Every structure is written in C-alpha cells, then in structure tokens.
Amino acid sequence: MRLADTFRFARDAATGNPLRTALSVLAMSIGVAAVVVLTALGDGARRYVVDQFSSLGTNLVIVLPGRSGTGGFNPATAITSTPRDLTVDDAAAILRSPAVKRLAPLAVGLSEISYGGRLREATVAGTTAEFLEVRRMDLAQGRFLPREDWNRGSSVAVIGSKIREELFGPEPAIGQLVRLGDRRLRVVGVLKSTGQGLGMNTDELVIVPVALAQAIFNSNTLFRILVEAKSREAIPQAKDQTLEIIKSRHQGEEDVTVITQDAVLATFDKLLSALTLGVAGIAAISLAVAGILVMNVMLVAVTQRTGEIGLLKALGAPARTIRLAFLMEAAMLSTVGALVGYGLGQAGAFAIRQFFPVFPAYAPQWAVIAGLGTALATGLIFGVMPARRAARLDPVEALMRR
C-alpha cells in the first residue's frame, strides 16, 4: 500500500470512531499540557528569582555587620567582643581595593514624612550618589543625590513614586520642601516606579544623604555596604579584599559578613532548576499513562475491527501493510494529542502570565521538545503491540469473527 493511502486509511479509521479517538487524544493532550504548564511554572519561578536578584545590581558584593553568614546572633562573638559598627569610613576605605569599581553605603530606618498636612511613615535609606548606579535604578523626574563629601549631608531627598503620589497628588514635587523627622528637606528627584520586588520596595522609599540619615537616627552604623566589583571575574578578589580591609580597620577582627550575589543566585538557580526538572518528571509520568491509554484504545480498535483486518487479508494485504496502518493510526492519535496539548499548555502558561504579570511563566524549550518527543515516542511504542497483534491474526478466523 502506498504511504499516502495508508495515511488516508488510518485517518479515516481514526475519525470513523470519534469517541475512541477523542478519548486518546484527550489523554495525550492532558499529558503534554501538564508538561508545558508545570515546567512553565517551575522555570517561571526560577526566572523570577534570577530577575529579581539581577535587578538589585550586577557584580554585587554585599557587606553586612556581624559575624554570622545568615545574619543570626552569634554568642561566641557576643561574649568575646562587642560588635563593632560598620561605618561610612569603613565604606570609604573599601574603595582602595583595585577590584572595586564603586560602592554605596546604606543606612536604613523608619521615619515620618509630611508635606502640607499629609503625613505617612516611610522607610528612609541613607546613602550616596553612587547608589543609583550600583542598584541600577532609574529616575522619573529630577536628579539623584548630589556628589559630595559622604560625611556632609545636604538637606535633599529623592522619593519613591508612591510617596510622591500620596504626598503631592497631581502637584509638582520637585523643589518642594518636605518634613522628615525634625528636618526640612528639598525634594530633588522622584524614582521611577518598579512595582513589587524582592527586598526593598523602592516605590515607598525616601532616599537621603547617608550623613543626614545617621543624624536623624542618631546612629553611626550602616545597614549594608553595596560594593560593585569591576567585573564578574573580579568578584572573588573584591570579596577577599573587602574583608581584608575591614579586618585591618577592626583590629584584626572579622566582624562582618561578606556575601556575593552570585553565590546566592547560583544556589537559587540550582534549586529551582531541580524543582522544574522534578515537576517535568511528574508530568512525564502522565505522558506514559497517556501512552498506555493509547495502547488500550488501539487494542480495542484491533478487537473491534478484527473482521475488517480479516477482510484486508482476504483482499491480499500483507502483514506489513496492516501493521503500518495500525501503527500510523496510533501515531496520528498521539501526534494530534501532542499538538492539542501543546496548544492547551501554551494557552495555560499565557493565562498564568495574564493573571500574574510579574511571573515569567514560559515553558523552557527543552521541556517542550522533551514533552512532544515523549508523547510521540510513547504513542509509537505503545502502538506497536496492537499493530503486531492485528497483523498476526489468522485471515479466516479474523474474517469470521464479528
């Protein structure tokens, strides 16, 4: 039999029994759709975390006060020494490291901000002009903090977009004086809105010079020092040198923790990739189940069409022709199922992206290829057995059975 004729014969046989065909197509499509949607979720989570970390800035080395890597309380250091402050001078000293491109000290506290009778509480970040570049932030209006001596804070503030909206509404904010604690500050810039993110929400942030923030909070210590290494390769060097400089300034005591963003990122990346893989594995099981269903459907088809197989043999069809026709039918069922499932899965991922716009739920290419491949392979593998059984039938017995 010619290939085109075999194809048409198999197609007519499949469409000749719509319920049976729809059932196996449905099973296969659910399997493939599960692979696409689940891996889209898993990989979306991975990408979300990676994106969030990248948005914090690149090649970052972060210095936090205290010994413990997780920032927890360490009784050993608590007894032997009082924890030393991390100061603006410490930050300035780190700039000596040749591996460091720039850095921004960061002091954080809560304070009330008010303008024209409107008042609210806000997170205040005391930092320097470099913060904008280190954190890769953008301004919506005005300028950022001026470049000046870190120990001399001008009375200026840069505010987040939500603060601006709540305090000023439709009025212009730039150039206005706001009250922060007991200080009066001039608004020089407004940050571009970034929406919800990991860590600080910059939309509700008030940024002031670090010296000013420390004066308001009456404290000398920094919350973080954000160090940007010259390049990705320079990160380990920047980390070591930063630690060395702080240690020498703190009488040889290693009382800070230095983490690199890369290390955190790599851990998350690995963790979430493993999760995606695991989820894909679960989905693959549903594909195998779908394959078994296709096999059952084909076995029923062989039983139902025993008389027809006998007739084909009586009319001179060799075993190969019959095998091929049934195999083709099984392949068709799983191909159509796989394509429908692919469409459903992509639609599902699209729906997830519509409902959660920040969540990049795209199925990774490897998962799509593996899902479609597994569907077709199981369809064929599980189609072989019924096809062989059909081809082996004895002509007279097949013909007489109804």
Add this chain to the structure above:
Amino acid sequence: MALIELSGIERVFHLGDSEVHALAALDLSIEAGEYVAVMGPSGSGKSTLLNLLGLLDRPNAGTYRLEGRDITTLSPDEQAKVRSERIGFVFQSFHLVPRLTAAENIALPMTLAGIPPRERAERVAQALRDYGLENRADHRPDQLSGGQRQRVAIARATIMRPAMILADEPTGNLDRATGDEVVRLLEELNGRGVTLVVVTHDQGLGARARRQIMMEDGHLKRDSGASGHRNAEAAGNPS
C-alpha cells in the same frame, strides 16, 4: 494442467477434547474456466473448502496446487500476494468496510496492492458503469440496498482481474429477484473465462452450474462433472 488440484486434503478443528474433521481425504481438480456449484447440508464442510481454495486457511494435511504451484508451503505474505492477484471473494454478508464509499470499497484491493491512484480511478469508474452503480459511487454501504452491496462486493472481487472467483452463499442474504441478478452477474464473469466456484444451498441455483459437487461430513459425496481420473475416483468413493 488444472487450475486447482487438491489431493489428500485434511482439515481438523479441535473443539475442546473432540475433533471435527471438517474436510477428510479430499481430492478435487478444477480446470480453468469451470463453473462449479458446491452443495450439501449445513456443516458439511463447504465453507471450509472454499476458505482453503482461497488461501484463507491451511489444510492439516494434503497438497494444494494452484496453477501448478504448491501453495501450502508459501509464507503468509506470499499467500497474500496470490490472493491479491489471482483470487476474488464474494461473501454472504458482503464484508464491505462501513466507513468507505462504494467506490472506495471497490478500489480497496488496488489500494492495498499499491496501484497508482489514476489507474485506480479509471478502473473503478469502469466497474461502476459495468455494475450499474454510477450514481451510488459516493454512498456508504449502509446507504445501499442488499443487491447494490453485493454488486459492490462483486465489483471489488473482480477489480484485480483474478483467475477465479470464490462465492460463499452470495445470495444467502438476498431476496429471490436480486439473488438471481447477482448470479447472472457471476455467470457473465464465468462466460468471460473466469473460474467460478459458488457455495449454495439453493438446488435451483446449483443446477445452473455446469458441474455440481455434493459435500457430506467433509467428504466429496458426488461430483457431477468429474473431469479427469482423480475426480472420477472421488465420485465413486462416497464413504
């Protein structure tokens, strides 16, 4: 050389512990172009004989020579080729594929044999004209009358221009008039040189054949047209 030569054919079915000798010590020879009616009571082995002649079944013992070639030793696929090229079947219950149209059913043997679509279309068109089915070409079997279905089946049986047509009670599911019409079509084919073997219950139909074979309990009871010494022996040995 005879078209069909059976000698010492045995066909035994096992039903639980008992054995059924559907055919026993059967010798038969049929020349090319003959018109043979196979008759006998129900269960006498007529269908078993026809299935054997059509290579749908294998004997437990004996030899079957078709056009001088020993057929029983061929592989299943070689037998399929012989069926495709030399044998046409007409069944009592038509055996049409329900989802295919009349034209597609007629074309099926050619499709299975891999004949190109253009030649198929030409030969099917001719067959539809020959059997008066022109305006039934796109009808499915359930949209056809019994007589039309059997005409489709005969058109299908002849489309590969076989050397012989085997018909197992072809009029069994038809009324008298359409049955006669179907027999007339088969006899026309025989008139053009195709060997015709018809199994029938109907005495009248059987009498129209030039040669009658009576079966009983798997034996050849009587052979009217015993041509050649072997058939004469069979005819004289009814036990």
